[in-house]
Amino acid sequence: xxxxxxxxxxxxxxxxxxxxxxxxxxxxxxxxxxxxxxxxxxxxxxxxxxxxxxxxxxxxxxxxxxxxxxxxxxxxxxxxxxxxxxxxxxxxxxxxxxxxxxxxxxxxxxxxxxxxxxxxxxxxxxxxxxxxxxxxxxxxxxxxxxxxxxxxxxxxxxxxxxxxxxxxxxxxxxxxxxxxxxxxxxxxxxxxxxxxxxxxxxxxxxxxxxxxxxxxxxxxxxxxxxxxxxxxxxxxxxxxxxxxxxxxxxxxxxxxxxxxxxxxxxxxxxxxxxxxxxxxxxxxxxxxxxxxxxxxxxxxxxxxxxxxxxxxxxxxxxxxxxxxxx
Numbered sequence: 001x002x003x004x005x006x007x008x009x010x011x012x013x014x015x016x017x018x019x020x021x022x023x024x025x026x027x028x029x030x031x032x033x034x035x036x037x038x039x040x041x042x043x044x045x046x047x048x049x050x051x052x053x054x055x056x057x058x059x060x061x062x063x064x065x066x067x068x069x070x071x072x073x074x075x076x077x078x079x080x081x082x083x084x085x086x087x088x089x090x091x092x093x094x095x096x097x098x099x100x101x102x103x104x105x106x107x108x109x110x111x112x113x114x115x116x117x118x119x120x121x122x123x124x125x126x127x128x129x130x131x132x133x134x135x136x137x138x139x140x141x142x143x144x145x146x147x148x149x150x151x152x153x154x155x156x157x158x159x160x161x162x163x164x165x166x167x168x169x170x171x172x173x174x175x176x177x178x179x180x181x182x183x184x185x186x187x188x189x190x191x192x193x194x195x196x197x198x199x200x201x202x203x204x205x206x207x208x209x210x211x212x213x214x215x216x217x218x219x220x221x222x223x224x225x226x227x228x229x230x231x232x233x234x235x236x237x238x239x240x241x242x243x244x245x246x247x248x249x250x251x252x253x254x255x256x257x258x259x260x261x262x263x264x265x266x267x268x269x270x271x272x273x274x275x276x277x278x279x280x281x282x283x284x285x286x287x288x289x290x291x292x293x294x295x296x297x298x299x300x301x302x303x304x305x306x307x308x309x310x311x312x313x314x315x316x317x318x319x320x321x322x323x324x325x326x
Contacts, residue, residue, distance in 0.1 A: 051090040060087035062141040063149040066156025070216040073099040078293035093133040098212040119217040123226035147173035162231040175243040183258035243271040248288040
């Protein structure tokens, strides 16, 4: 068993080196940023967008919404629409290298400029962006006297939870996490052999309609792994707030069993996992990890998820059925 593991790791290292030399061969002319970007006033302006509740609905809460790795932030709008109908205002965060949050360039088109920015990301930059967005959402929630929620998908769920356990002044009243990257499978860990090459971009397997860039730089994976390490090191009782986790048992990147064990051994008795089973045949075309809209999971499953989500956040079990009639 040990010998097989070393063989696998050796093969991954050789593949990584080959990919690096191919990358150098075809991308040597691409300009690089030599310093890690810092959050500026312009990047802050580009990173957040408010979505207000429906005009004739009572305000029930404010949600900070954070997308996944190399995912279009706008894809969270399908989920945000239901939050707004339920009386929840949402602040949608675009992490650096996603959406409109990237360094503009006169020499390169927006796709190339966004990917160049993505190559420069760090955990600290993303964490700062989440923290600044949190402060905005917190201020709004305090002004209106309503609860503050975290709604995060994959990387977004990890960054929000890591902020909750690491920062003394950060506290979410409730959390809704979709495939949160809190416990990952062996497959993503194999990418660690490529960490010496943060500029290397791996082609994305996500559907084009969902991905923010054609590929994901190793810098993005490195930031994710660092966030995961810090989350585990700082995990504490602050994490035990009412939380619903939407997760597919066949998720390619998140370990269902390991996450369930973390909940049990970590005494997270206010957490619960909702099994997501995609409706065939359309949803079968998408990865089990992808589950942030009806297209990805199917109409019936999405309807069930909406009902659970809204009941969890606003405590009204009849709300989901009323909204489905809109």
